[in-house]
Amino acid sequence: MAGTLRARKYLSADALVAQMHARFAQIPDDRPGHCDIPLTDALMSAFALFSLKDPSLLAFDQRRNDDNLRTLYRIGRVPSDTRMREILDPVAPEALRAAYRDVFRQLQRGKALEAYVYLQGSYLISLDGTGYFSSKKIHCASCLRKEHADGTITYHHQMLGAALVHPDKAEVIPLAPEPIIKQDGQTKNDCERNAARRWLTNFRRDHPHLPVTVVEDALSANGPHVRDLLHHHCHFILGVKEGDHAPLFEEVRRREDNDDGVEFVTCRPADPKTRHLFTIIPEVPLNESHPDLLVNFVRYMAIDKATDEVQMFTWITDWKVTPRNVWDIMRGGRARWKIENETFNTLKNQGYHFEHNYGHGAQNLSVVLALLMMLAFLVDQVQQLCDPLFRAALAKLKSKRSLWERLRSLFQDYCLSSFREAYEALYYDLIRPHPVFNTS
Numbered sequence: 001m002a003g004t005l006r007a008r009k010y011l012s013a014d015a016l017v018a019q020m021h022a023r024f025a026q027i028p029d030d031r032p033g034h035c036d037i038p039l040t041d042a043l044m045s046a047f048a049l050f051s052l053k054d055p056s057l058l059a060f061d062q063r064r065n066d067d068n069l070r071t072l073y074r075i076g077r078v079p080s081d082t083r084m085r086e087i088l089d090p091v092a093p094e095a096l097r098a099a100y101r102d103v104f105r106q107l108q109r110g111k112a113l114e115a116y117v118y119l120q121g122s123y124l125i126s127l128d129g130t131g132y133f134s135s136k137k138i139h140c141a142s143c144l145r146k147e148h149a150d151g152t153i154t155y156h157h158q159m160l161g162a163a164l165v166h167p168d169k170a171e172v173i174p175l176a177p178e179p180i181i182k183q184d185g186q187t188k189n190d191c192e193r194n195a196a197r198r199w200l201t202n203f204r205r206d207h208p209h210l211p212v213t214v215v216e217d218a219l220s221a222n223g224p225h226v227r228d229l230l231h232h233h234c235h236f237i238l239g240v241k242e243g244d245h246a247p248l249f250e251e252v253r254r255r256e257d258n259d260d261g262v263e264f265v266t267c268r269p270a271d272p273k274t275r276h277l278f279t280i281i282p283e284v285p286l287n288e289s290h291p292d293l294l295v296n297f298v299r300y301m302a303i304d305k306a307t308d309e310v311q312m313f314t315w316i317t318d319w320k321v322t323p324r325n326v327w328d329i330m331r332g333g334r335a336r337w338k339i340e341n342e343t344f345n346t347l348k349n350q351g352y353h354f355e356h357n358y359g360h361g362a363q364n365l366s367v368v369l370a371l372l373m374m375l376a377f378l379v380d381q382v383q384q385l386c387d388p389l390f391r392a393a394l395a396k397l398k399s400k401r402s403l404w405e406r407l408r409s410l411f412q413d414y415c416l417s418s419f420r421e422a423y424e425a426l427y428y429d430l431i432r433p434h435p436v437f438n439t440s
Contacts, residue, residue: 008110011386013419014072016379019102020047021074027095031087037079042087046369048073049358050376052411053351053404057081057358068411072419081359088368089361093179096371100176101206103378107173112386116166116173119319122211122235124332126165126172126339127199127220129180129192132370133157138360142181142367144189157181157366160195161374162203165215165338167331171385172342174378175203179367196225200232213237213319215336218244221316223290230318237317237333240297247287248316252297255281265323275303278330280321296321300330347377351404393426 009015021044029039045060048069054060063069064078079087107113118124139145139155146154158180164173178199180190213235221238229236242249256262256279265278279299286293295316302311315333319325347354352373360366383390397403406426416422 008112008386010106011110011112011382013379013383013387013390013423016103016106016382017047017051017073017419019106020044020099020375020379023099023102026098027091030090037077037083037087039087039091041075041077042079042084043091043372044073044075045069045078045084046088046372047376048075050352050369050373051379052408053353054408055353055356057084063411066411068416072416072422085359085361085365089363089365091364091368093364093367093371096368096375097176097202097206099375100174100378103375103382104173104175104207107382107386110386112382113164113173116164116169118166119213119235119325119328119332122213124165124167124335125162125175125212125214125234126336127160127162127196127214127216128336128339128344129158129160129195130344131156131158132354133357133360133366135357135360138357140360140362140364140366142179142364144180144182157370158192159367159370160192160199161339161343162199163339163343165335165342167335169385170342171381172338173381173385174343174374176206177371177374178202179370181367192219193222193225196220197228200228200234204232211235213332215333217336221245221286223286223293226286226290226293226295235318237315237319237329237336239333239336240314240316242314245287248284248297251284252281252299255284263323265326273305275301275305276327277301277303278323278326280323280326282321284316286316298326298329298333300333343377346400347373350400352377387423389420389423389427393423396427 021040024040024043027039027043029035049057049060051073052060058081061081064080069075069078113123116123134154134156136152136154143155143157146156148154160178160180162175162177164175178195180192180195183190214229215237216239218239218241221240226236226238240248261282263280265280266276277300281297283294284297285291286295295318298315298317298321300313303309313330313333315329317329319329321329344354346352354373358369384394394400394403397406403426407422410416410422410425
């Protein structure tokens with residue numbers, strides 16, 4: 001059975017960690033003079049912290065002399081918690097982008113992404129912003145500021161997250177997120193729209209030919225962002241709301257009243273519980289400010305046959321919508337929630353401690369730690385997608401929290417030669433501690 005539970009060579013945790021180490025070794029270390037702890041060791045130590053899901057830097061500090069950190073994570077010297085913060089604070093966040101690209105290319109090499117192809121050969125990418133730090137006292141140069149009426153200030157950090165998703169896949173593949181931080185030389189706060197523009201530019205530089213369909217919420221359905229998506233050759237499915245897009249919905253009502261190019265489609269009539277009704281209206285002006293920007297409007301109504309309760313969703317897209325593909329477009333639009341449910345909620349509620357302040361620093365520490373946590377999450381998602389042994393261990397232990405807890409216990413009690421050995425121990429119970437009695 002062991003042979004059937006073997007991960008693809010280049011997508012195993014051991015291979016990806018080795019690749020991460022090699023990438024970190026290429027990041028310039030601009031510290032003056034002799035450095036007792038290499039930058040690579042500090043970066044790998046922080047990555048190991050999030051890989052092991054330690055709840056704090058202090059908890060990780062207690063395992064500094066653990067030989068498993070040297071063997072599995074290739075760390076020469078593990079810095080103390082204070083020293084780690086000092087070394088990582090000046091690191092430029094953009095220096096970590098290449099590590100995400102490396103993992104993505106290995107997924108392509110291993111053909112693991114073929115199952116994620118969705119609309120006409122494109123991949124679905126869900127974009128959304130999230131916050132991960134807030135304080136009235138602690139802040140750094142890149143913090144966003146919110147000034148209150150009573151004169152107090154709340155400092156906070158946000159990022160624009162991005163993930164490759166599929167309606168039928170539980171696993172998501174995080175791409176390099178874009179920090180929403182105060183930019184150099186700027187006095188005003190950064191915003192999600194500016195971050196999205198930077199993300200698209202960076203994404204196309206890293207993946208110039210990847211066919212994608214971007215799915216986002218209604219805040220993104222605005223003229224400048226739609227033009228940015230088209231400029232970067234990205235298809236889109238964007239949510240829209242009547243309260244936020246009044247001119248669009250007025251035009252939709254006019255077209256419906258005049259029966260002007262409107263199609264009504266009933267899909268999946270054999271569904272015993274639900275009626276699925278679609279309205280398709282092509283080439284609707286996005287708004288009064290961008291009358292030349294024509295989008296295709298889709299309304300989806302799911303009607304409970306027993307109660308007549310209605311759920312309604314509305315989107316705009318640049319895809320040509322037909323009765324044949326409207327079901328897939330609807331499912332693609334609804335897959336936007338996967339970045340909330342399978343990404344941010346997992347990071348916040350399944351042992352990653354996303355909202356815990358591991359350290360803030362004066363420059364980039366908070367952002368660098370958030371990016372390294374997302375990298376650890378990416379490696380975990382690859383294991384869940386590509387490693388049958390990891391999936392078997394997870395199924396046996398019932399939850400990710402239990403898996404992380406048992407993995408930390410193995411690190412504490414045993415010398416391990418590889419991540420595969422650790423997963424085998426978790427699944428096959430190869431390592432079982434026994435009580436030792438002193439009979440002397």
